[in-house]
Amino acid sequence: MNWQQLVDNRQRFFWVLQVSGWIGYGLLNYIGSKVFEMRDIYIFVIILNAYAGCLMTIPLRYLYRKVWNKGPWVLISVVFTASYVTGTLWSVLQKFNLWEIYRHGFRPDEWFYYFREGLDSVYIILCWSGLYFGIKYYQLLQSERQKSLKATTMAHEAQLKMLRYQLNPHFLFNTLNAISTLILIEENKNANQMVSKLSGFLRYTLNTDPIKKVPLEKELYALELYLEIEKVRFEDRLTVDIKISEAAKAALVPSMILQPLIENSIKYAIADRITGGTINIKAQIFANELLLEVDDNGPGADLEDGQLRKISGVGIANTKDRLKTLYENNYSFVLSNNEPSGLKVNIRIPFERISKKVISNESH
Incomplete structure (x- = not known):
């Protein structure tokens, strides 16, 4: 199968990019952990976080497909809201994995510590959303070009x-x-x-x-x-x-x-x-x-x-x-x-x- 056939098959193209993208995210985090000389157990945390991000962004695809034909303001509102909620929940899960596995069951004094400093995760989910819409627009342009x-x-x-x-x-x-x-x-x-x-x-x-x-x-x-x-x-x-x-x-x-x-x-x-x-x-x-x-x-x-x-x-x-x-x-x-x-x-x-x-x- 060549590149054009892969792009035309939207279902397969999504899963190839989804899996390879989160694997790439995990590898980048792994390289960063080596730079900061983290313990080997931290690699397991990275794998869990990348796996969680992969699973949590899948529902966004189906949500975005439902609002694809809505007005621009509705689309923007849905994207930012969904990205913020998903990014925040993913940040909570990452902290839980880090504290439970890497810090051996650490518990913060207050529950809201789970939600602190979650903007990085929100930015990553926003980037995921941007890539999703960019690739989808590219596929539509390619489809229209082929029809023309x-x-x-x-x-x-x-x-x-x-x-x-x-x-x-x-x-x-x-x-x-x-x-x-x-x-x-x-x-x-x-x-x-x-x-x-x-x-x-x-x-x-x-x-x-x-x-x-x-x-x-x-x-x-x-x-x-x-x-x-x-x-x-x-x-x-x-x-x-x-x-x-x-x-x-x-x-x-x-x-x-x-x-x-x-x-x-x-x-x-x-x-x-x-x-x-x-x-x-x-x-x-x-x-x-x-x-x-x-x-x-x-x-x-x-x-x-x-x-x-x-x-x-x-x-x-x-x-x-x-x-x-x-x-x-x-x-x-x-x-x-x-x-x-x-x-x-x-x-x-x-x-x-x-x-x-x-x-x-x-x-x-």
């Missing part, structure tokens, strides 16, 4: 799922529209190939968690399925050049992060050109960051400060929103005009690798 983090995480997950699933209908519509066109012009063989490739691609997307990141190598597999679908449409008009370093293949990336960018290039750089075009995909690791690049040799775009002046469709906007949600400000997404023509997309994200423990679990 959980709510934020759930909101991020919901947003990521929405953005991720938004791609599927968009891509599916375009692909089904292409299949419909092939059927109308009676290219049934090509239409059948597209349906087969589409089936494999959708199977991958349905089996991939939209929230979890995947190794870039796995993402490239999905991208190749997608490109095979598009190559059925465009045949020799579509050329793809992929250059991925070995180190980059193990990098974790958001699932389906490249597909909308490739689709955007196909739409503007391939589909509208009789001669087709080329799409280049690159990835490398530099300074503990993953650098992704997608460019084409199409007509380019109207850019301003590395961004499109006018965004149409969901591909680029969706990718930017997903990166923002996942990495906050620790990423970059820049568009630039390619040379001699075309559009280039550069993405920079932190380099993360799948842990060996996760790999082991997946293999089992």
